[in-house]
Amino acid sequence: MRDPYEVLGVAKNASAKEIKSAYRKLAKKDHPDQNPNDPKAKDRFAAASQAYEILGDEKARAAFDRGEIGADGKPRFHGFEGTAGGDPFAGFRRQQGPGGAHFEFRGGGAGQEGFSSDIFSQIFGDAMGQQARGQGPWSGADRRRAAPQGADLNVVLDITIEEAATAPKVTAQFPDGRKVAVKLPAYVEDGQTIRLKGQGEQGPGRAGDALIKIRFRRHPRYRVEGRDLHADLPVALKDAVLGAKVPVETPAGRLALNVPEWSSSDKVLRIKGRGLPEKTGGHGDLYVHVRLMLPEGGDSDLEALMRGK
Numbered sequence: 040m041r042d043p044y045e046v047l048g049v050a051k052n053a054s055a056k057e058i059k060s061a062y063r064k065l066a067k068k069d070h071p072d073q074n075p076n077d078p079k080a081k082d083r084f085a086a087a088s089q090a091y092e093i094l095g096d097e098k099a100r101a102a103f104d105r106g107e108i109g110a111d112g113k114p115r116f117h118g119f120e121g122t123a124g125g126d127p128f129a130g131f132r133r134q135q136g137p138g139g140a141h142f143e144f145r146g147g148g149a150g151q152e153g154f155s156s157d158i159f160s161q162i163f164g165d166a167m168g169q170q171a172r173g174q175g176p177w178s179g180a181d182r183r184r185a186a187p188q189g190a191d192l193n194v195v196l197d198i199t200i201e202e203a204a205t206a207p208k209v210t211a212q213f214p215d216g217r218k219v220a221v222k223l224p225a226y227v228e229d230g231q232t233i234r235l236k237g238q239g240e241q242g243p244g245r246a247g248d249a250l251i252k253i254r255f256r257r258h259p260r261y262r263v264e265g266r267d268l269h270a271d272l273p274v275a276l277k278d279a280v281l282g283a284k285v286p287v288e289t290p291a292g293r294l295a296l297n298v299p300e301w302s303s304s305d306k307v308l309r310i311k312g313r314g315l316p317e318k319t320g321g322h323g324d325l326y327v328h329v330r331l332m333l334p335e336g337g338d339s340d341l342e343a344l345m346r347g348k
Contacts, residue, residue, distance in 0.1 A: 040110035043090035043103065045093060051104070055097070062091040062187060070190070089242050091187045125324055189242030191288040192249045196221065200258045200268065203227055204290035204315050204322070213238075221251060226318045229255040229263070260288065266315045266323030272308070273332045274298055276341070289313040289325055 044051055045063040065087040067073070074080035093099045093112055103107045109115050196211045206223040215218060219238060227233075231253045237249025255263065262269040274285060282300030286293055289310065296308060306329040314323025334341065 040089070043084065043093045043110055046086050047088035047094060049094075055095075058091070058094045059132055062087055062095065066091075083235035088187050092243070095187065114215060119195065157276070187242050188244050189240040191247040193252070195252050196255060197225075197254045199256050200261045200263065200315075201290045203255060205315070211249075213249065219249070223253075223290040226316050227253055228332045229253065261290070263315070266317050268314045268323065269326045270327065271330045272296070272298075272327045273330050274302065275332055276334070279303070279329065279331050285324075287327060290315075295317065299330065302326075303330050304329060 044053070047065065048056055049061050053061075060069035066084060067334070069080045069083040069087060071081045071084060087112075093103050093108070095108070099108065099112065103110075127295060131339075142163065191217075192213060194211055194213055196209065198209055202209055202223060206225050207224050208220050211219050211221050219235070219339060221233065221235070223235070233251040233253065235249040235251060237246045241247075260270050268290070270286065270288075270294060272287060274283075278285060278298055279302045280300060282302070283298055284295045285298050287296040287310070294310070296310065298308070302308075308327045308328060308329065310325040312322045313325035314330075317323050
């Protein structure tokens with residue numbers, strides 16, 4: 040196995056941020072899905088993931104730097120290599136002392152004797168047992184925590200002004216074909232990004248996140264200015280002259296608006312609290328612009344009045 044620092048292309052004193060950044064660049068570059076015609080991309084991606092599995096975890100990195108684990112993440116047992124006659128157990132020697140016989144580990148050499156299978160079982164059994172129970176320097180729990188996170192997904196979600204005003208659940212279509220229900224926050228802005236944890240691509244560790252970019256759809260009725268809304272209100276000439284209650288559509292539903300008599304075209308009427316939610320609570324306002332409408336097909340009486348007949 041290659042040195043994980045070499046695989047990620049970082050120095051041994053690299054910060055955790057530099058290591059994470061280096062891994063993400065390699066993972067993005069060598070991900071098999073991005074390199075369908077490169078059979079070696081899978082191996083490079085696996086090597087980068089293995090390297091980050093060690094260097095991306097503080098405990099595992101420290102254990103590797105101390106020589107306690109190898110580049111494959113497995114514990115190292117020092118003193119077995121280089122022993123006489125190729126015997127990996129020659130480093131253990133039976134010693135006689137005042138307290139009786141005991142076994143002592145030596146660096147190696149010929150003529151070592153009395154190796155105990157009990158000691159062998161204890162060393163290997165304890166080490167493997169600790170790892171299985173999550174107690175060793177590089178336990179299963181550490182591996183799961185250190186396993187690289189999957190890539191984040193970037194998703195664009197178009198919403199209506201009504202949805203921005205009422206914050207319902209909406210459905211986002213993901214690039215992989217999934218449809219995910221998204222609960223909009225009470226306050227949402229055009230261009231705002233919402234993070235959904237664990238909804239991104241699956242990696243060797245936990246899944247990445249989904250980054251949902253909110254976009255306001257262009258609305259046929261409302262114009263957005265800050266947290267206020269503006270809309271045109273067609274009003275018949277008679278109602279503009281005499282005054283009337285006229286139905287008005289708002290993001291939260293229809294209401295009756297009192298149009299004062301002698302309301303000229305482009306008169307602005309304010310409806311409080313019917314705009315978009317404010318960050319500090321409450322809502323902006325809805326401003327209604329009166330638009331005078333003449334009768335369709337004409338009106339002989341109105342025409343006669345205008346002619347002074």
